[in-house]
Amino acid sequence: MNRTRSEQLYQEALQHIVGGVNSPSRSFKAVGGGAPVFMKRAKGAFFWDEDDNRYIDYLAAYGPIITGHAHPHITAAITRAAENGTLYGTPTELEIRLARMLKEAIPSMDKVRFVNSGTEAVMTTIRVARAYTKRSKIIKFAGCYHGHSDLVLVAAGSGPSTLGIPDSAGVPASIAQEVITVPFNDLDALQTTLAKWGEDVAAVMVEPIVGNFGMVMPHEGFLEGLCKLTHDNGSLVIYDEVITAFRFHYGSAQTFAGLGNPEDIQPDLTALGKVIGGGLPIGAYGGRKHVMEQVAPLGPAYQAGTMAGNPASISAGIACLEVLQGEGVYEEMDRLAIKLADGLKASADRHGIPLTINRIRGSFSTHFCDHPVTNYEEAQDTDGEAFAAFFRHMLERNINLAPSKYEAWFLTTAHTEADIDATLEAADASFREMSG
Numbered sequence: 001m002n003r004t005r006s007e008q009l010y011q012e013a014l015q016h017i018v019g020g021v022n023s024p025s026r027s028f029k030a031v032g033g034g035a036p037v038f039m040k041r042a043k044g045a046f047f048w049d050e051d052d053n054r055y056i057d058y059l060a061a062y063g064p065i066i067t068g069h070a071h072p073h074i075t076a077a078i079t080r081a082a083e084n085g086t087l088y089g090t091p092t093e094l095e096i097r098l099a100r101m102l103k104e105a106i107p108s109m110d111k112v113r114f115v116n117s118g119t120e121a122v123m124t125t126i127r128v129a130r131a132y133t134k135r136s137k138i139i140k141f142a143g144c145y146h147g148h149s150d151l152v153l154v155a156a157g158s159g160p161s162t163l164g165i166p167d168s169a170g171v172p173a174s175i176a177q178e179v180i181t182v183p184f185n186d187l188d189a190l191q192t193t194l195a196k197w198g199e200d201v202a203a204v205m206v207e208p209i210v211g212n213f214g215m216v217m218p219h220e221g222f223l224e225g226l227c228k229l230t231h232d233n234g235s236l237v238i239y240d241e242v243i244t245a246f247r248f249h250y251g252s253a254q255t256f257a258g259l260g261n262p263e264d265i266q267p268d269l270t271a272l273g274k275v276i277g278g279g280l281p282i283g284a285y286g287g288r289k290h291v292m293e294q295v296a297p298l299g300p301a302y303q304a305g306t307m308a309g310n311p312a313s314i315s316a317g318i319a320c321l322e323v324l325q326g327e328g329v330y331e332e333m334d335r336l337a338i339k340l341a342d343g344l345k346a347s348a349d350r351h352g353i354p355l356t357i358n359r360i361r362g363s364f365s366t367h368f369c370d371h372p373v374t375n376y377e378e379a380q381d382t383d384g385e386a387f388a389a390f391f392r393h394m395l396e397r398n399i400n401l402a403p404s405k406y407e408a409w410f411l412t413t414a415h416t417e418a419d420i421d422a423t424l425e426a427a428d429a430s431f432r433e434m435s436g
């Protein structure tokens with residue numbers, strides 16, 4: 001496949017943009033390096049690159065594009081918003097509409113505040129939890145990604161209940177000392193950690209369904225146990241639902257069937273992003289009224305934003321949720337994802353390639369290994385080179401995946417049966433080459 005123009009643009013980008021990309025996950029470093037593909041247009045389930053190659057897209061911009069690219073209902077809403085002025089710096093009725101839609105779908109959110117990214121949303125939930133509890137330490141889970149603010153760029157120390165160490169240059173060791181990282185799906189480790197740090201712990205933060213070391217479900221009873229242990233300790237539960245909200249059904253993980261009795265798995269604070277902006281920049285956080293009343297102008301915890309609640313992002317978010325309210329929308333994504341995931345597994349088996357697929361409704365992750373993946377350690381213990389080879393073979397066959405073994409495939413409302421068939425054909429040919 002000719003990708004000359006992408007290669008030229010990458011060389012040019014390297015001269016002006018650090019690393020040639022505006023987010024490290026876009027580089028091809030984790031799949032053998034080289035020029036990432038420069039896209040110039042996207043519509044529905046498809047991308048076109050600068051050399052006019054067409055790809056079926058399963059990246060979905062790392063999650064937000066659940067209705068496919070340039071969905072007409074969302075495009076019309078953005079156009080209308082732009083014609084009425086893109087940024088006011090005053091309250092608008094639109095913000096109330098989207099806040100109400102979020103509250104109706106996520107009952108633990110009595111009050112909402114809009115911000116501009118998932119990073120901001122998570123960062124602020126931590127500040128609010130600290131303000132409310134007047135405590136400072138945070139417990140999080142290994143492999144969960146919560147954006148790039150200092151406090152969550154912290155890796156585990158030498159044991160489950162030891163303090164963290166910086167996971168990025170520029171994060172001071174003093175900040176890492178405020179965070180303890182424990183393995184996902186391990187209530188014993190959480191219990192030990194809470195027992196050790198007790199009244200220092202402001203909050204336990206978790207992706208209730210993990211989306212960042214593949215898609216990983218909590219074990220039965222994990223979220224119930226997490227909420228009980230945390231609340232018994234006088235700490236708050238923060239759910240990072242930046243990926244999970246509106247991804248699997250019209251609602252969030254805290255209302256997703258099978259994860260536990262809804263009353264027993266309610267967080268105090270929730271962070272949102274991605275899908276709720278319909279492809280424009282957005283984040284939101286919310287929670288119990290008495291907790292959210294810590295936030296300025298009502299309370300002492302400060303958080304602000306020039307761009308927050310801008311009419312374009314809010315309009316795109318409303319339009320996106322309206323599409324997702326359509327009948328059978330999620331069921332159709334599930335149906336196609338089952339066909340695709342089952343087909344991939346059968347094809348890998350045929351060619352003798354070990355593959356574990358974690359599918360949760362319309363999204364799934366492909367782990368090149370022959371063991372289950374239920375925590376970060378198991379996700380790390382998979383064949384990154386096999387993934388890189390698969391990624392490159394698929395790209396050559398016009399299938400666009402995320403360039404990392406940890407990222408999910410996202411189905412959208414725009415994918416069709418024909419796209420799934422074409423993807424399975426490409427995968428079968430890729431596995432054949434890899435095994436030969």
Ligand code: PLP
Nearest residue numbers: 117118119145146147242243273
């Ligand atoms: N939280 C989770 C679970 C995420 O997956 C991400 C981004 O991938 C973030 C937070 C950060 O969101 P953003 O990239 O919008 O800052």
